Amino acid sequence: MPMDSPLSARLEPGRALVALQREWITPEQFREILHCGPDDGPQLERLQREGVIPAERLAEVYGSTVLLAPKAAIERLGEAFIKAAASGEALKKGDWIAARYRILDSLNGAFGRVYVCEAKTGEAYRRGDSRVALKTPLRQHLIGPRALDAFHTEAAQWIALGAHPNIVLAYGVEEHLRLPFLVMEYVEGARSLHHEIQAGRMNWLRALWVAVDVARGLAYAERRLGLVHGDLKPSNLLITREGSVKVADFGLSLCPGLGTDAEADTLAGTFGYVAPEMYLEAPCRTSQTDVYAFGATLFEAVTGRRPFPDDQPWLNRVQDPPDPRRTDPSLPDPFADLILACLQRDPEARPAGFQELVPALEAMHLRLQGTPPPPSLEPDAPAQADALANLAGSWLNLERLGKAEDAARTALRLDPAHWKAHCALGRVRMRRGDFPGALACFESAHRSAPEEVIPFVNAALAARDAGDDQRTSSWLERSIRRCHETGRYAELNAISLLLVERLPADEALDLIARILAEDPAAVMTWNNQAILFRWQGRPDEALASAERALIINPIYAKAWSNRATALVELGRFGEALESASRALELDPRVAAAYAAKATALAQLDQLPEARACLQNGLRILPDHPLLIRACQAFS
Incomplete structure (x- = not known):
């Protein structure tokens, strides 16, 4: 192999490429290592000392295959990887996500994509409707563990909120092609407040209705989890066909025990809605910063523009907010005064939070319109035990086994026969290496739902990992028999290797063909067919x-x-x-x-x-x- 530098000089870039491809270092750190000379020492170890790469990850990089290619080739591979990650090729209509959600449409944003999907039969999250929305960030915003952890934190917070009429409901998390997807309620026919403002369809009457619903949703989040949204703005407020409002995208929210101090002290949000104190050297997001964004949103709803010029949003640090009555003289004084109170430069001069704002807005609605504000429709949400079982599965996908176990056990206290909760608890025990305990959970799931295939499949895997050959064969046979009875075979994807290892070749190939006919995206089955x-x-x-x-x-x-x-x-x-x-x-x-x-x-x-x-x-x-x-x- 041609050599363009000593071996010791090329090992570090090769290992750096491995670290880059696993998203453990950023493109900038990768390029920095490429430009280091042989005398600069092992740069990956320097990053480990600085806390960028945990020791166990560095050990894995140094134990992995080292690319013994010329430095120029490593640089080409690295740049190709960075370009592919940055392009973030979107999935197409008709594609499947996690083999469970078929894409019907997609919406692109600056930081992520939302896919409108139809859930696979038997996987509907809403009663009578299998449509859901799956949100994922762009790949370039997930480079490095902190970014991925931030998305996981958002997902955990949103799911833990549960159901409220004025918050978009988050059901769970899936992973596909190493991308996390947050599964959310699909609000059919919804329009964002931003689009309504742009279309000129807002006035103070409608803005007051919006204000009540938004405050109700955020007061619930505040009361339930002490949650700060962090990016409140018109594009994150969805107006339903019935006219009620749902708050979406807790993308920068904070929750005690989930975020970090470093995350709290970060300038984040959208310019024009960022509170004055967030421009300080050590900003801290609080309920008052959300209240400021709420005031800016209402100001825009009644005037059609933001309080300060788009190219000088930081003027809110040195100037008082303009009076919205200058633009709309018909704006009632109580409403204008409340908007201005929310926009005060001093956080202590603003309302303390949304639990304080809700009664004030409801009383204002009654006084100005003569009727109390209408209640919003309750979301078509899963029963509490179902929601907790979904949450347990999401915690599993986030590798938070303790949280998953807590959610599954709480679901079982509400419904001791909840088979999905038994399965979630079994999966926790599988991850912890307790295969006999996992098998017992899956057997309980089967007793609770003898018609379901998933407990059979999971029990076969647990029995195999427990080294119980007889029970493995028994559960495998029962899985196959149940699939023949139902005519559905996709669930066998998880045990397709067992089909290959334990069945005659012709029988295994027949079942593999049935799995792939039902689920062409069953990637494990395609791979195990290659083995056969x-x-x-x-x-x-x-x-x-x-x-x-x-x-x-x-x-x-x-x-x-x-x-x-x-x-x-x-x-x-x-x-x-x-x-x-x-x-x-x-x-x-x-x-x-x-x-x-x-x-x-x-x-x-x-x-x-x-x-x-x-x-x-x-x-x-x-x-x-x-x-x-x-x-x-x-x-």
């Missing part, structure tokens, strides 16, 4: 099946590994080497990828490199039988 084809001596079909899995999920390490093994069997060793290396960049714990890479290196007359590859694998996966056999073969 390889075992049958059909490497061309194995390659096609692995590549189909990679079309669905381009970062599926096991599919890259299966592709590499199929390419080895086809004698395409250069391509196999690239595919195995890609698998190990994504996940250095895939033993088969080390074996495929070592085989490809040996066939390319690089036997020392092949042995080094296997030794590297054994450092990460000590005593792995596949790697031990491969080492013996190349000794």
Whole structure:
């Protein structure tokens, strides 16, 4: 291999590329490492000392496959990755998210996308309506663990709020292609307050109705969780067909125990609605900063413009707010005075919070319009036990096992026969390595809902991990029998490897075909079909099946590994080497990828490199039988 610098100078950029691809360092940090010379020392270790990369992540980077490519090649790979991440290719209409939500439409924003989806049969979150909205940030806003944690924090806060007529309901979190998706209520026919203002359809009467509903929603969030929204503005307020208002996008909200002090002391929000104190050196978001944004929103609703010029929003630091009656003389004095009170420069001069504003606004509505403000329709929300089971699943997706267990147990106290809550508790125990305990939970789920397939499937996986061969076979057989009875096979995707390992090939292929006919995005099944084809001596079909899995999920390490093994069997060793290396960049714990890479290196007359590859694998996966056999073969 051509060398453009000493090996020690190239190891660091290679490992930095691995860290970049796992989003553990930013593009700027990656480029900084590229520009360091051999005498600058190991820059990744410097980042670890500075707290940028946790020690365990640094250890994984140094234990992973090192790209022994010239520095110029590493730079090209890095820039290609950064460009792909920044482009954030949107999913298309008809695509599936997490194999459960089919995209009907999408809305693009500066920081994320919202997909309007139809939930798969049996997965509806609303009574009588399977439409939901899935929100995800753009990839470039998720680079680095802090950004991902911030999204997870938002999701946890929003879900924990539960149902309120004036807040968009958040159901749970899904993950797809390493992107998190927040599953939300779809408010059909809704229009944002921003669009209503732009269309000239607002006046003080409608603005007062908006004010009451927004204050009710935020008072609930304040009372229930002490929650600060953080980005209140007209585009985050949805007006329903019935005329009521729902607050959306708790994208910068804070909640005790979930955010951090650093997050609280960050200038965030949207200029024009940011409170004066947020421009200080150490800003702190509070209920009063939301109250300021509320005042700015109402000012815009009654006047059609923001309180201060768009190009000089910081003038609120040195000037008093203008009186909205100059623009709309018909604005009643009590309403104008309340707006101005919310816009006071001194936070202490504003209303203390929304729990104080709600009764004041309701009394104002009665006085100015002669009637109390109308109540909003209750959201078509799940029952409390259902909502808690959904929340438990979301905490699992966020890797917060303690929270997941608490939510599942609370759901079971409300409904001891709630099968989804039993399954959520079982999944918690699976993650903690308590496989017998997990199996007991899944068996309880089955007793509560004997017609459901998911408890059968989960019980088969738990029995396998518990080393109980007999019960694994029993639950597998019962899973298959139930799918035959219902005519639905997609749930078998999770145990498609068990189908391959434990059934005759023809029967396994038949079931795999049924799974894929029902769910063409069942990525695990495509990958496991590749394994079966390889075992049958059909490497061309194995390659096609692995590549189909990679079309669905381009970062599926096991599919890259299966592709590499199929390419080895086809004698395409250069391509196999690239595919195995890609698998190990994504996940250095895939033993088969080390074996495929070592085989490809040996066939390319690089036997020392092949042995080094296997030794590297054994450092990460000590005593792995596949790697031990491969080492013996190349000794």
